[in-house]
Amino acid sequence: MGDWKTTAGSSPGRRPRALSPLREHLRDTFWFAPTAALVLVFVVWAGASAADEAILTALRDSGDKDAVRALHGIADDARTVVTTVSAAMMTFIGVVFSISLVAVQMAAGQLSPRVVPIFVRSRITKATFAVFLATFVLSLLVLASYDSEPDPTLVSSTPLIQSVLTSLMVGLSVVLFVMYVNSMLRLMRVGHVVDLITAESLRVVAELPPDGSADEADGLGPETARLAHHGSAGVLRDVNIARLVRTARRHGVVLRLIPGVGDFVVPGTPVFAVHGGPLTKGVAALHSHVSVSAERTFYQDLGFGLRQLSDIALRALSSSVNDPTTAVQAVDRILRFLAVVARRPLGAALHRDRKGAVRLVRPVPGWPELVDLALTEIRWAAVHSPQVTRRLLAGIDDLLRVVPADRREPLVRHRSLLVQAVERAVPEAADRAFALHPDRQGIG
Known part of the structure; x- marks a missing residue:
């Protein structure tokens, strides 16, 4: 009985903001997070590409050909990793969608079709899909940045920083994938789903005047x-x-x-x-x-x-x-x-x-x-x-x-x-x- 008296619904309502409906509408969509991630990855790639060019130019100006060859060798090794990542990310994306569709289908059939928005509003699902898609696009951009010039002293592009960023994105993708699977397993449990519905309902109560x-x-x-x-x-x-x-x-x-x-x-x-x-x-x-x-x-x-x-x-x-x-x-x-x-x-x-x-x-x-x-x-x-x-x-x-x-x-x-x-x-x-x-x- 005491727990009922100390709940989030008892707090006074917050003053509504003009952009609040837009924020809520975006939460009910699935396209916004992946689209924002793609825009961001292009910006990050452009910055990393400029940094790679600055590093290569600085090494050339120093006249240290051994450093240029070493840099090219490191980037060439990273190219193998990026190529593997590019081929594997689409498989990862397919797995994410398959798990999501199975979970949604089970919830709609066993609980109610009206619980589907709970899955659409899931932040971890959107983040996982957005990061996977961004990693795939980044790997394609990095592969396109590699120069095919056989003489390492004449190369015009050595995407070392871009390759490092791709590796970091792969690490983030693995972490998010583990969190995503855990989240989907929780969403397949009735108790967790009804708790999420209750939490959303109490948030509406808390925002009332x-x-x-x-x-x-x-x-x-x-x-x-x-x-x-x-x-x-x-x-x-x-x-x-x-x-x-x-x-x-x-x-x-x-x-x-x-x-x-x-x-x-x-x-x-x-x-x-x-x-x-x-x-x-x-x-x-x-x-x-x-x-x-x-x-x-x-x-x-x-x-x-x-x-x-x-x-x-x-x-x-x-x-x-x-x-x-x-x-x-x-x-x-x-x-x-x-x-x-x-x-x-x-x-x-x-x-x-x-x-x-x-x-x-x-x-x-x-x-x-x-x-x-x-x-x-x-x-x-x-x-x-x-x-x-x-x-x-x-x-x-x-x-x-x-x-x-x-x-x-x-x-x-x-x-x-x-x-x-x-x-x-x-x-x-x-x-x-x-x-x-x-x-x-x-x-x-």
Whole structure:
């Protein structure tokens, strides 16, 4: 119980930055890290090539032909290594992709298709692929830098530093490959995946403003205008909070986001309501601060983590999988999330300008909605699994000791419905009593 009270979700929200959505969008892509690595490797290669030319020129000017021959001999030996590296790196890249695809396929099939973004956002996967690709391209550039002149006193290029850099990149690739395999093995474990989902969900909680509720959002004054969505249909992925606050402050109004992050919007759907005055300029800019995508993401979406955890539990409880222990692991993290948000203001996020005036109101799920999302479907599916019903009852009892009095009703309702469902579904009195006995391990 004490662990629930000291979590990351209890820290006050940080002030959003204008580039935060861009950073999160790049985290959800796989192309950015390899592309940045390729650009960087060209820059590094150009610098190393210039250094090699400077070293060779200095040796020539000194008139030391023996040093030039020795340098050429060392570089010629390194050429063999670079040639081997160039041939082997593509094989390494193929291995990385094969392991990644197998891990993603297993996770999507056994857990939920919505856990795939966890693999896409994996930093070690992106770093490994980027370094492998950079090492391969660097080895090709180094091989192209070698001079075929047979007389070592006349060579115009001796890529010694470039060869050393390639060797260092190979060493880094080996280290990253070991870390990558370890990371993939961890991602194939259910406990690690649900922990990652929980950590991402708690990060969303931690970034919420420390104050704000649906009641406070009601006192915004009369609504003066509504702005509709004009882009493509899709899921409201996120909004650029910093720029929306700046725009509202500049025009002296309050903006209220009508759909919640994670809602599906179509052209014509009202997106913003304007309070406190007219908004004559900057309408086009407001639309550019709204991001619509094909699927939900963790960023700003308070309920997405619960949706993933619930899906994992439901898949585990299905007749085709029948893995109640995995469902209990998901329920453990669901209860942790609910314990973190139990005392936080919910229903609306109030974003203020530097002077403390509310400029943007963003809807977030309230406590009853979060409890329903977390427990309803699992409660229906768990009726014939005593391990899960016992864990749910123990978890709800623990939450009832943590939450304020005004937030107990949804938990009491779900507990009563669970008890009623088990009593109807299980005919034997002894089995009913066993299934309705609270146990924090399910069947410990």
